[in-house]
Amino acid sequence: xxxxxxxxxxxxxxxxxxxxxxxxxxxxxxxxxxxxxxxxxxxxxxxxxxxxxxxxxxxxxxxxxxxxxxxxxxxxxxxxxxxxxxxxxxxxxxxxxxxxxxxxxxxxxxxxxxxxxxxxxxxxxxxxxxxxxxxxxxxxxxxxxxxxxxxxxxxxxxxxxxxxxxxxxxxxxxxxxxxxxxxxxxxxxxxxxxxxxxxxxxxxxxxxxxxxxxxxxxxxxxxxxxxxxxxxxxxxxxxxxxxxxxxxxxxxxxxxxxxxxxxxxxxxxxxxxxxxxxxxxx
Numbered sequence: 186x187x188x189x190x191x192x193x194x195x196x197x198x199x200x201x202x203x204x205x206x207x208x209x210x211x212x213x214x215x216x217x218x219x220x221x222x223x224x225x226x227x228x229x230x231x232x233x234x235x236x237x238x239x240x241x242x243x244x245x246x247x248x249x250x251x252x253x254x255x256x257x258x259x260x261x262x263x264x265x266x267x268x269x270x271x272x273x274x275x276x277x278x279x280x281x282x283x284x285x286x287x288x289x290x291x292x293x294x295x296x297x298x299x300x301x302x303x304x305x306x307x308x309x310x311x312x313x314x315x316x317x318x319x320x321x322x323x324x325x326x327x328x329x330x331x332x333x334x335x336x337x338x339x340x341x342x343x344x345x346x347x348x349x350x351x352x353x354x355x356x357x358x359x360x361x362x363x364x365x366x367x368x369x370x371x372x373x374x375x376x377x378x379x380x381x382x383x384x385x386x387x388x389x390x391x392x393x394x395x396x397x398x399x400x401x402x403x404x405x406x407x408x409x410x411x412x413x414x415x416x417x418x419x420x421x422x423x424x425x426x427x428x429x430x431x432x433x434x435x436x437x438x439x440x441x442x443x444x445x446x447x448x449x450x451x452x453x454x455x456x457x458x459x460x461x462x463x464x465x466x467x
Contacts, residue, residue, distance in 0.1 A: 196416055196464070200323040200333050200393075201407045202363070203259050203266035208401035217267045221258045248276035248304050259360075261405050268321045268407075275320050277308040319399050324411075327461045331431060331453060332390040333408050335373045336366040336397075339429035346419055355414040357422050363397065363404040370394040373435055380438040380446075416463055427453055 206214055206221075249272050257268040280301065292301075312318070325333075337359035345356040370390060377387050397406070414422060434449035 196412045197324045197326045198329045198333075198413050199407075199409045199411045200325075200336075201257065201268045201409065202321050202397070202400050203257065203261070203268040203405045203407065204321070204401045205264050205266050205403050208404070209267075216254065217256060217269075218265075220254070220256060221265050221267060248280065248307070249273045259405060259407075264403075266405055270322070271318075271320050274318055275322060275324075277304065278320065279324075280304055280308075319396065321400075323396075327413075327464045328457045329408065329410065329413070329427065330389065331427075331457075332386060332393055334428040334431040335390060335435070336369055336393075336406055337361050337408060337428045338365075338369075338432065339426055342426070342428060344423060346423070355419055355422055357410040357414060357425065359408040359428060361406050363400060363402055363406055366406040367394070367397055370397065376435050376439045413460070417460060421456075425456065427456065 206218055209217055252273040253270040255270045257270075259266045259268070280296075338361065341359045341361050343356065343358050343360070347353055347355045370393065374387065374390055374394065377390065381387065410417075410422070417425070430449045430453050434446045434453070437443070437446035437449060
């Protein structure tokens with residue numbers, strides 16, 4: 186079993202924040218201005234190939250030696266927005282998460298303790314010099330966390346089926362202004378705290394809300410199904426309206442209709458249960 190198969194990077198969904206160029210200090214702002222003006226930017230597949238290159242090295246390199254100068258670029262209402270990859274920071278964070286997910290013997294087999302220790306020491310030193318650093322991208326393997334759907338409305342959903350050439354892959358994503366994402370997060374938290382006990386859903390949404398507050402108010406938030414489009418049948422993608430199910434469940438809780446809320450939750454749970462079970466298929 187290689188490290189790449191343990192990390193399961195290809196089957197990941199992403200939550201991204203794109204900030205306007207004005208949000209970046211100089212000289213970074215000029216760098217991103219020139220980067221965006223240079224033409225078509227790098228794709229998610231480019232980022233994936235770059236991350237896997239380090240994992241397949243001998244010995245593995247779990248965290249890039251240098252920070253990436255790449256970003257995703259989007260033009261929103263005529264304004265250029267960028268979402269820096271920050272692969273080095275995300276590599277350190279992924280390593281921390283991996284240590285919590287895998288038993289130590291398995292982890293030692295794919296990523297020796299001395300490599301992890303060196304990476305941890307390097308991260309602590311870097312963090313001391315960059316205490317306010319945060320990633321523009323979050324990822325989740327084999328599923329999309331329910332709390333991410335809270336940020337979006339079904340009308341903001343974009344689905345593009347495969348076709349138009351051999352390389353054309355299906356696309357399923359949501360995009361919304363930051364102000365809407367923050368507003369929906371706050372409303373959902375009020376409903377959940379009034380209706381449910383404290384738990385992973387509430388705690389996770391609180392943490393997402395704090396993360397969103399770190400960015401420029403005129404940013405754009407994107408939920409991208411990413412590599413999940415390769416394991417979900419196209420009819421499943423076309424029929425997937427998880428944000429609508431999430432919104433319906435929250436509306437039912439707000440109205441005190443526990444039956445309707447339970448039905449909406451069950452639709453979500455069943456959809457994502459069947460997808461997550463694929464990781465155990467031989």
